[in-house]
Amino acid sequence: MLLNFAPHPSVYLSPSPSCHPERSEGSGGCRRRQEPRLLVAFAPPNDNAEWVRGSLGLVLLLCLLACAGIAPAQDRGERTLDEIKTEAIKRAETGMYPLIGLDPADVREAFAAINTKDKDEWAAAFMAVADRYMAEGNALAATDPTKANADYIRAWRLYSFGRWPIPASPGKQRSYEKAIAAFLAHARSWDPPLEVVHIPFEGKEIIGYLRLPKNAKGPVPLVITVNGLDSRKEDLAESFAAVLPYGIGYLAVDGPGTGQAPIKASETADRMLSRVIDYALTRPEVDKTKLVVHGVSWGAYWATKLAIVEHARLRGASAQSPPVDAFFQKNFLMNSLLGNREYLFDQVPALMSILQGANSLDDMAEILPKMSLVKQGLLGKPMAPMLVIGGVLDTQVPISDIYLLLDKGDVPKDAWINPQGGHLGRQVKVWPDPIIFKKVIIPWLLRTLDIPAQ
Numbered sequence: 268m269l270l271n272f273a274p275h276p277s278v279y280l281s282p283s284p285s286c287h288p289e290r291s292e293g294s295g296g297c298r299r300r301q302e303p304r305l306l307v308a309f310a311p312p313n314d315n316a317e318w319v320r321g322s323l324g325l326v327l328l329l330c331l332l333a334c335a336g337i338a339p340a341q342d343r344g345e346r347t348l349d350e351i352k353t354e355a356i357k358r359a360e361t362g363m364y365p366l367i368g369l370d371p372a373d374v375r376e377a378f379a380a381i382n383t384k385d386k387d388e389w390a391a392a393f394m395a396v397a398d399r400y401m402a403e404g405n406a407l408a409a410t411d412p413t414k415a416n417a418d419y420i421r422a423w424r425l426y427s428f429g430r431w432p433i434p435a436s437p438g439k440q441r442s443y444e445k446a447i448a449a450f451l452a453h454a455r456s457w458d459p460p461l462e463v464v465h466i467p468f469e470g471k472e473i474i475g476y477l478r479l480p481k482n483a484k485g486p487v488p489l490v491i492t493v494n495g496l497d498s499r500k501e502d503l504a505e506s507f508a509a510v511l512p513y514g515i516g517y518l519a520v521d522g523p524g525t526g527q528a529p530i531k532a533s534e535t536a537d538r539m540l541s542r543v544i545d546y547a548l549t550r551p552e553v554d555k556t557k558l559v560v561h562g563v564s565w566g567a568y569w570a571t572k573l574a575i576v577e578h579a580r581l582r583g584a585s586a587q588s589p590p591v592d593a594f595f596q597k598n599f600l601m602n603s604l605l606g607n608r609e610y611l612f613d614q615v616p617a618l619m620s621i622l623q624g625a626n627s628l629d630d631m632a633e634i635l636p637k638m639s640l641v642k643q644g645l646l647g648k649p650m651a652p653m654l655v656i657g658g659v660l661d662t663q664v665p666i667s668d669i670y671l672l673l674d675k676g677d678v679p680k681d682a683w684i685n686p687q688g689g690h691l692g693r694q695v696k697v698w699p700d701p702i703i704f705k706k707v708i709i710p711w712l713l714r715t716l717d718i719p720a721q
Contacts (some may be wrong), residue, residue, distance in 0.1 A: 275380050315467045344606050351612050352378045361695055387438030393429030394442050397422040401449055416456045425451035432497035432617040450501040466546045476504040479516040479552050488515045488557035488716040489547055495564030496617055514716055522566045524621025531623035534637050537572050544580055554571050557716050562586045578651040583715040585654040587691040591668035595635040602711035609662045609689055648677035654711040658688025
């Protein structure tokens with residue numbers, strides 16, 4: 268249920284039985300569809316007494332959730348190789364991230380060639396399977412473009428998992444390069460076409476994917492989309508094709524420190540995305556009054572920051588599981604992110620790789636707190652309207668960060684909180700990514716951009 272935040276802390280969630288997101292495909296109540304609903308309704312308070320009442324209510328709610336066992340304890344050890352294989356195959360079979368769209372048989376075939384955690388061995392095994400589909404796609408491109416496109420999609424997803432979570436070795440880098448090539452081969456079949464844009468930035472360039480609706484009769488609304496820690500602009504370009512029939516275009520870019528981004532994540536890296544906004548506003552096809560930013564996970568952090576620093580140029584921002592403050596503290600790094608099991612493997616090494624100047628846990632513990640939007644003095648300043656999406660059972664971004672964000676700013680926000688959801692609000696077989704996109708994000712975009720539902 269999508270709800271608008273009202274001026275008083277007046278609406279609370281009736282807690283439901285705890286269910287860890289990893290086990291939500293199991294038996295019992297965890298499989299029962301439960302409509303996500305508002306946890307607590309807040310807009311910026313008008314006086315200190317009201318603020319105190321709201322804050323005490325929020326603290327009480329968090330205590331109740333903790334006492335009810337809503338936040339499951341973490342097994343902080345990284346998975347063994349055998350555990351990774353078992354979990355990855357299960358996720359492929361159930362359509363769970365990061366194996367959405369992968370054929371379990373292809374995953375098993377690649378795993379048969381992997382005997383160690385060596386990164387290049389991992390990449391080589393997945394590239395070997397993907398290469399077969401890529402070769403078949405190239406052979407069929409002229410005679411059977413439909414089958415060729417299906418092959419390109421399979422190759423792209425396999426290459427992408429071959430570099431997952433980050434291209435941290437020569438082999439994984441090669442798999443990432445092949446993933447981009449396979450994706451662009453797939454995109455050649457798109458109508459309207461995909462335009463690869465090159466935006467000059469500080470002596471380098473930002474590479475983005477722009478798609479505009481077909482047969483538009485004037486400037487169109489545009490969504491700038493920003494990926495998370497281990498997803499890429501290719502993933503967002505694929506999913507955001509769904510907005511084109513509504514007359515909305517999109518520009519997908521890799522967030523700072525990820526993919527082909529020219530700079531790493533830092534306190535000031537949002538300047539890269541401000542440059543993307545600059546570019547979007549130069550395009551005559553774009554309605555300059557209807558620009559929205561969307562981000563997932565780390566991309567949601569950037570979307571939230573842009574909602575503040577770029578509020579004058581944005582119609583709105585949507586953010587799925589945005590890190591805000593508690594995420595950036597050392598205790599969360601050490602107690603929740605290290606060995607996180609909602610994440611398949613290597614979350615902290617992946618996070619370290621995107622941060623400017625981070626080469627150790629000590630570096631991360633020093634750098635991350637500076638990224639907090641509280642530390643930067645931004646929360647409470649004027650903001651663009653927002654949609655904030657989260658899951659109460661998220662172990663990768665604390666739900667307290669979502670509540671904190673909802674309580675700040677100068678305009679009401681829309682919130683979609685899944686009491687049985689994990690990261691990004693996902694719930695296996697109940698609220699997978701495509702359903703959240705269709706039932707939550709697109710309706711909000713249509714309302715925000717004043718586009719009639721079809």
